[in-house]
Amino acid sequence: MSRVPETVAAIGIPLVWGNSVLPGLGLGVRGRTAANAAFATAYALAFHGVPNWRSAKGFWYGAVSASLVAAGYGVALAIPSVRKRLREFDDRGPGVSTAEWIAVHIPIGTVYSEEMIFRATLDPLLDNKFGSRVGSVCGVLTFGLWHIHPARAAGDSVPVAIAATAAGGVALGWLRRRTGSVTAPALLHSAINVGGALAPRLARLIGAARI
Structure with a gap:
């Protein structure tokens, strides 16, 4: 595969999959998670992705980043006006329990899939083609x-x-480039999404407890 068609395909295939093919399959949440993870794995294999999951540096940077995000959610929940706004957010895990949503669908259907596609595969390919800035x-x-x-x-x-x-992709991509691993962006990505799923629920629990 020559470089220009490879680059076009590497950009276009995920967009067609995520915005057309996957929705068109009409799968439930569990089917979407399985299909997305399978697609991400196949995509990384086809375009020679290098996730480098076993990176100590990646784990360290990711753990620090995730801790900062968790602290940010904690501060948000401690501020009454922000907590009130959080209570108004809808749950984003319809049809499954909160535990299943944060233990299965976020880490596999979202984080693993997107990090394998974008940080492990597409970003390095584009960096090699255009340089890191472009x-x-x-x-x-x-x-x-x-x-x-x-x-x-x-x-x-x-x-x-x-x-x-x-904007989130900027931070995730920076972590991958800084550590040479998708472990760091995956941990940050997980913290953002899990926190986003839990914060509204916790805000409502806090509000109910104070009534």
């Missing part, structure tokens, strides 16, 4: 566009979702 921009834009269908399905603003996830 490669980073292309990678984070693709990561943002990957979230078009999820934003529509959730009733969120698509431009806001693209911008927010692209």
Whole structure:
């Protein structure tokens, strides 16, 4: 496969999968998790992804990053006005328990899948093709566009979702480049998503306990 078609395919295939093929399959949450993980694994194999999961540096950077995120959620829950706003957020794990959502679907269906596609595979490919500066921009834009269908399905603003996830992709990509491993961005990604799932529930529990 020549370099230009390979690059176009590496960018385009995840976008078609995430925004068209996967939604079109009509799977439930468990089926989507399994399908997404299988696609991510096949994609990384096809485009020679290098996750380097067993990285001590990656684990250290990821643990520190995840701890900062957890602390941020703790501060948010401690502020009454912010906690009140958190109570208004809808749950994003319909059809499954909270425990299953945070123990299975976030780490496998979201974190593993997206880190294998973007940080383990696409980002290094784009860096090699364009250099780290341009490669980073292309990678984070693709990561943002990957979230078009999820934003529509959730009733969120698509431009806001693209911008927010692209901004998150900057931090995740920086961690991968800094450590040479997807372990660091995977731990940060997990902390953000698990915290986002738990914070509204905890806010409602705190509110109920104080009534």
